[in-house]
Amino acid sequence: MSSLWRKKKDISETHEDSPQDGDIPHAEDPRGRTSQEPTERTRLLPPEQSQGYLSPDDPAVSPYNLWSVRAVRGLSLLALALSFVWWTFLLVSIFVSPPLMHSRGSGFFAFSYTTLATGYLVLGLLFFAVPSQPMAIWGIILSALLLIDMVIILAVPRMRLEEGWVGIGSVVWAASISVYQVIQNRAVAWGKREEEERLTGREETRRSLREWLVVFIQMVVLAIMTIAAILFTSTLTLRSIDVSLEPTGSRYSVYGDTYQVHLACVGDRTEANANEPTILLEGDYGPVEETLQPFIDDAYRHGTIARYCYWDRPGIGWSDNAPSPHSAGMSTDVLSEALALADETGPWIVVSAGVGSLYSRLFASRHLLEVSGIFLIDPLHEAYLSDIGNPNRGFFLWLRGILSPLGLDRLAGAIFRRRTREDRVIGRSAYQSGKFIKAKLQENLVAVTMTAAEVQSARHIQMGDTPVVVVSSGKKMKDPEWAKRQEDLSHITERLVSWDVVRDAPHEIWTDTEGRRVLEQRLKDIVKESQSQRPWR
Template sequence: MSSFWARKKDDTNRPEGTFQRQDENDHENDPTEHQEPTEHTSLLSRNNSQGYLSPDDPAVSPYNLWTVRAVRGLSLFALAVSFMWWTFLLVSIFVSPPLMHSRGSGFFEFAYTTLATGYLVLGLLFFAVPSKAMTIWGIVLSTLLLVDMIIIVAVPGLRYEEGWVGIASVVWAAVISIYQIVQNRAVAWGKREEEERLTGREETRRSLREWAVVLFETIILAIMTIATVLFTATLILRARDVSLEAPGRRYSVHGDTYQVHLACVGNRTKNDNEPTILLEGDWGPVEHSLQPFIDDAYRAGAINRYCYWDRPGLAWSDNAPSPHSAGMSVDVLSEALALAEESGPWIVVSAGVGSLYSRLFASRHLLEVSGIFLIDPLHESYLQDVGNPGRGFMLWLRGVTSPLGLDRLAGAIVRGRTREDRVVGRSAYQSGKFIKAKLQENLVAVTMTAAEVQSARHIQMGQTPLVIVSSGQEMRKDPEWATRQEDLSTITNTLLAWDVVHDAPHEVWTVGEGRQVLEKRLREIVQDSQARRPY
């Protein structure tokens, strides 16, 4: 008690103003008193004797660091670029911009850009919640994308099909995957620094929300990684398929924009009036449908020479720029024949939808076509079905998922499908090129193609010999089909024969009776063509 009063007395004996000066000295000794607050000091509480915030305080955030904010800004810029490129590729499926045409389907570059855009969106949505799982998945994903990039660049056939657009897209996806790893680690570093500075320790706890975010990120990245594994496996199949040699040759057409495949079997003779059969397939590659039958007829001596080709997007032919109509296909066929120095005379032989192409070719080569042979042909009135919007949407959906190659991989692994099956055989319809060709066919069926076929009907040479062989099954199944077959028998004034093979399916040549009728009529139209043309 006495000591207290002694100190009190001592204080009262101090000169006036001593307390004030001492207080000022204390403030002068505080190095932060006269400094402007920075992003490192502005968040510290002055009422807290230790200067630390609670770990749960919203102010404890990696966004406090300008480096983290800069990384986020860069991510937003990359997302904007990626989204614009994604939109550009989406539009190019339907309308090819100049210098943007892909000789392949164009679906692979769209898939890689979708992956990169989705990865950026995921990283920005959960930017402030970095995790080791995201880093690990990012390393796996970037490794796979680098492998895909190497495959595309190293295999000449793939490099040719994908072009600079495909290569740029896979490189972009690989760069984004590597960048996401850097972003994740940069945010983790910033989060740890801010926690240590503002709370005095690194926060090792995670809230239930953060654990849910980490789980969601892991699931999405696992899905992306599985998709990329499928991309890689499909690329390996494609690398094997492009090594399959094509019979005949591939010719650059349409201003060297793409190439089409054309092959001719049999030797030319000095007899100028001897016709050459020009084949046009049905829905798929002609090598899997009509060409084997015609080849048998050639070996049996029914015909002396024939040529066949693949429409753009089928078998060994590249995809054409969009939009692409039947008339455009006929134009590039004419160009390829000219480059091959093939001049006819021609007897055009076709089946199904290929009959539309043959009729267009005949109307544009009136003096060179000496016969038209149609096998269960598709009437132009059915172009409404070909151009059905619902069918077009399903083709587009199949196209954008085709890089996953689920059906192609299952066929190769489980069913033992060969590269021949995938290029010209029963699995050809699974390729992105084929799907793109069918989508192009769908988009212009009721507009450009319908108008071209109607014009061809008006200018068809009346004296051109015509043979039609129809499927009895199709005619019994659909009375309108029978009516349309009869209508097609009037496209010229010289109908040599119209046969209905009663038990034959749409592919008439697949049954014995159908093959006999076809071979018989083929001989007759060849003989008629020779008799009509002067020596």
């Protein structure tokens, strides 16, 4: 301020005799001195100074001279601090759900919106003193897109339930910040113009090379943010279509009404089949509706089995995501709860494939008197849990989850490959959803700790006289390690009904003609064996 005072004093000494063009007229007070009512534009400078103008390049010509502009910047700093704290909580909640912060959806959308809001605040603060028209235009477009996203989430009941208050609050926050940034840009532009007119006599229309570089960076970053928002909107639109697909069974609220899982049963309980066990399916990597259920449904139609039930593990198909961490044993517990809520009782023959075999074995160990048979289709041995829990795989899943709200693969599938909502919910594209990725990340995080301990305990608890059937893939059996593990799984109880190796069948044995024949025959065998071994009255 002292440099500003000296400059204005030097200028005033050369213009004592007459007023110059551009001077602001002043009224004289009774003592012969000029006076002017203090305003926001004048109170920051000494009242006795004269009205000489500064160079437009003088550092004193700044919008920061105005308290209103400084207040806007302070508000932006406060918003950034709040946004960063919320962003941190959401990042942590992906791995460990804090109390009251669980999202029935993946939680990746909430994280993405908060990331967008935080980045927008950082951009606005970095280039606070260089407002521009392009920044205002891009900001208005971004605000409109985020407001549309907010409307979509609030208007679709199922999405509103999945996102919960965490997701809704995050998108509202992002939309509010985008509107605020437009206001901030205009406020700083006004302050800059006011100070230029007051201190230099005119609005500065020139820009330095540095300012042009800043404007260019603003445009590029905001263009990227806008493209991301367009993809968010497109993915949300696709989700609004997908959630309209009605489940084949019913959703049951489990785990203290924290989330819902989908369970469906096919076939009626009659006097003729009252003593016949019900098949309880557990899918492999993807939704059971895409893998094992069609084969079992054919067996049901052929009369091989009288009744079967299947469910979607948390985060897969029509089921919500569970709070983190979530182990295989926790999934088994919520399956038991869903069966109880549906008034479904045993006897059960658990039929599973691949990684689903771990879940079925846990269920069998926790329902010893209700499980009358275990049918394993090319099962995954617990020794391979280290592959599921591989840190590199976990990082890749996390990265996929963070990018999932962009929906690049889902949108491409819908536009170019004509993928339907069935494909995206329970079909071949289900692995692309944020919910599915979150479920697999949860599986990865506890595979070698909680899940491994649960499976080991289950092996010690399992009833020794429970009939077991194992059918293995001939192609996978070419791996000596896999063959050794398959043989080990054939001894999880003392009663092995059969162990078959289908020569040319892949891991999904039911997709092979000979494999389907063997599976259906062994299904008949284990139903018969379970009835003779442990009859139910």
